[in-house]
Amino acid sequence: MRRLGVWAWWLAAPVWAGNPLAGVNHALLNGDDPAAWRALAGSWSNLSSQAQRVAWRQALESLSREHCGKDAPLSLPAWLPDLTLELAQRDMPLARNYRVVLSGRGALLDARLQDGAGRDLLRGGLLEREEGQRFRLESADLSQPLAAGVYRLQLNAAGRQWQAELALPEVANLSWLSRSPLAVASLPTARPACARPWLEQSLLRRDDYSFVWWRRRELGQALNWPPRQGELWQSVALVRAEARGQLVLRVVHRQSGPR
Structure with missing residues (x-):
């Protein structure tokens, strides 16, 4: 059909x-x-x-x-066994920005995600490493929506290089979540071949937005929060996951604000 x-x-x-x-x-x-x-x-x-x-x-x-994009002809190199690219819209009181997050496992040293104009969306991003060679590279705040199109992803690790051309959807003016009350307002179009969208709750430090608490919730589950722990921001994200071959692609709408 x-x-x-x-x-x-x-x-x-x-x-x-x-x-x-x-x-x-x-x-x-x-x-x-x-x-x-x-x-x-x-x-x-x-x-x-x-x-x-x-x-x-x-x-x-x-x-x-x-x-769900799993049939795209993209294979990850042996030195990068898993990779996730997240395209996120974050709404805060009186502000909206966009971010790109690259995470996975491997000895990553440098990464670029270039749009059609040659702009590197990951330039100036913060690279964090965890145990077991896990990494997370988060871009700086982007004021402009993420346009649909073909992006070039380039990765470098200990003298090894890999790149791929990714056809990515637009991320602009998402309205999946409501700000007040903090809840699901509308769901993205259902894709039977994909996992059902889910929610992620978190509490963030107000100075650097680092995580101090995190929970995954299925749609329909209550958004229970822990007791207040000082000056923190709360955040709820609605996540839709698909793929580009072996790469996991996540589109996220996040609402954040003071508790």
């Missing part, structure tokens, strides 16, 4: 000469999802109109929905 839906959408889309998405359509109609992922990534730089960009985002959504 998904392929018929894509074909109907394609017939209804505006027609233009030299269609840069023809390779994506051909791969979808032939049931070759890995080839469709490759064609989707390769077509981004050739898009020249808003109609083409809308069609590209629709194709990305269709591919992501079918197998």
Whole structure:
């Protein structure tokens, strides 16, 4: 049914000469999802109109929905056995910003995530290490939403390098959570092939937003909090997880504020 839906959408889309998405359509109609992922990534730089960009985002959504992105042809190197990329919107009283977080296991020394304009979203980020070679690299606050498109992820570790082209969704003006009361306002579109979205509760230090308490909650569970422990901020995040091959992709809407 998904392929018929894509074909109907394609017939209804505006027609233009030299269609840069023809390779994506051909791969979808032939049931070759890995080839469709490759064609989707390769077509981004050739898009020249808003109609083409809308069609590209629709194709990305269709591919992501079918197998939750696990069929994308992306394999991690042996020296980086697991990797998660998080795209987050954080809302606070009178403020909204965006962040990118890269986490996983391996001897990571440096990472870059470049958008189509060559801007490194991880520049100036804080790299933290834990036991067992686990790491977490969090970007500085980004004032602009994260646009849909193809991003280049480059990783370096002890003389070894790896890079991949990632087709990523837009993260902008998410309204999954309400601020007052702090609760779920709406859920993202269901994807049967993906894990159900979940909630993450945390208490943060007000000076550096570091975690002092954290819990995962399934949707519908009560948001119970521990007793007050000084001047802390509370945060609730709604998390939607999918994949790009072996890479885990998380889109997060987070609400934070004083207790």
